[in-house]
Amino acid sequence: MTAVKAGEVEGLLRRGPDPRIAVILVYGPDTGLVAERARKLAESAVEDPSDPFALVKIDADVLAGDPGRLIDEAGTVGLFGGQRSVWVRPGSRPIAPAVDLVLKAEPTGTRIVIEAGDLAKSAPLRALCERSPRALAIPCYPDDAGQLADLIDRTLKAEGLRISREARETLAAGLGGDRRASLGEIEKLALYARGQGEITLDDVEAVASDVSGSVLNALIDAAFAGRLGDAERQYRRFQVEGMDASVMLGSALRHALTLLATRIDGEGKSPSAMVAGWRGLHFRRQRTVETQLARWNAEGLRRSVGLLQEAVLACRRSEAGFAHAVALDTVLKLAAEANRRG
Template identity: 65%
Template sequence: MTAVRAGDADALIRRGPDPRCFLILVYGTDTGLVAERAKQLAESFVADPGDPFAFILLDGDTLAADPGRLADEAGTVGLFGGRRAIRVRAGSKPFVAAVEAALGATVAETRIVVEAGDLARNNPMRTLCEGSASALAIPCYPDDARALADLIDRTLREQGLGIDREAREALAANLGSDRRASLSEIGKLALYAAGKDRVTIEDVEAVVGDASAGLLNAVIDATFAGQPAEVDRGCRRFRHEGLDPGVIVGSALRHALTLLATRLEGEGKSPSALAAGWRGLHFSRKASVEAQLARWSPASLQRAVTLLHETVLACRRASPDLAAAHASAVLLRIAEGARRS
């Protein structure tokens, strides 16, 4: 069996696959990671990826119509000699027969990299490659925390940058499950921090996230943390910028419902443990949300939910100016109640 464990894939690619495995299947749910690894494995094998005689790109649908072509290409000697790479991108048609023919051919100085999507354990292509001594099957699934940290460090290091631990944790918390998107975000951060030695938490906060969404979250957190002065300033700013009051109250309602559900489902747990399980919570809000979970009881949250729900309906029926007044009043009322508690 030549299946590679997901956690061992990056190390294997860095040191180089076993030369006896001339065909490498790269598959999985993370399409960005599949594309990145397939590109790296194919291009690193040849001296010049831009040489059309050394680097061949084939489509899976083409091979489905002509199963013998992959073996023919793999057995072809380059015009000027040297190593060759063939990268195959899966299409809509199965081409396992072409891969099987290539594995049965005599291949020297050529690496075949097959790029596929998510393949079940019993998929014929995966079964064939995992069972062949001449092939490797490398899975690509969304990065876990350790893989994300390694990706961040490695990518920034290539740009001559280090990163503070707090900044790394904050950046990792904001990266998604697609390697291509993660690399894009890290690239933007590296560009922003160009000329510096290290990336700081301030750099991450400046590049990652949406400013208006951050302000809205700040107003909502101030509301449930019992900070009426901050709520008043935020509401006046939103009114000046023309944000729909119903959006503000609706966001506060969703936050109250999430607080309530978290308290009810996590009975007996500490506020820190409850905040840690809050899906999608931005790192910068963690301390505030912990304090809110400690401050609010389920009964008081239920009253806030009722009040916010009534205000959402009132905002829909009112004129823009009156709706803004409704929104400010309810948030200030909740903040005052939280402060007194």
């Protein structure tokens, strides 16, 4: 079995995967973290990631229509020699047959990194990679408190900065839904504090926007609470701020999954009792999340998760303008469904 446990991932990434591994599957509900880890694994295998002959990027839907292409790319020799890497970007069609061909073939030394969504344990691609001794399956779940603290320290250390414990705890409390969004907040703080040595609580309060109370979560809360007009207004504001549509959808997916887990674990409890056990939920959001839990049952949340997963993949394959159209349509569908349930 080569399924990597969530707690072992960071250590594996620091050491680097075994060179005998042919395929690395990166999957999970945190799309920002999936994308970050897939990029690092694909780029670290080659000398020059900007060389398109060394690092080949393929859309998964292309492979689904031509399963033999992946094994052809794995066996191709670079134009100037050297190590090659193939980065398979997310798609909506199955690519397990293409991966199976590679795993059954003779080793070529090419690293194949597959970026995927939140795969069930029974999903053919995940099952294939977990069974094969020549593949790794790396899960990407939202950061917990310890991982957030480590992410903050590592990112700031790279900029020559330290952070006080109080400042770290305050910053971490406002992060977590999406790795990409969390990194953006930490990097913004580092830019503000550059050259001063240590970051204090005053710096965090002056610069870092609380992701729990940001435009992003205001939008997500409006959608899941069924406030159609508010959801549309918040999306327009979100778009004006220049934020990425796929980041928003990834955060909405994370929120839907948390709602689902809370609803299942709290079976028989009142919404207020379920909210009381929601770790890290900002007090200003408690009332609206109670409304969401009252409106959505488990089956409805499962359908919302599927809708968001499809939208995330559609956005990743689209130009920015069309991605926003997809994201807005998804937000309004969620809001309309929540409003109907109310």
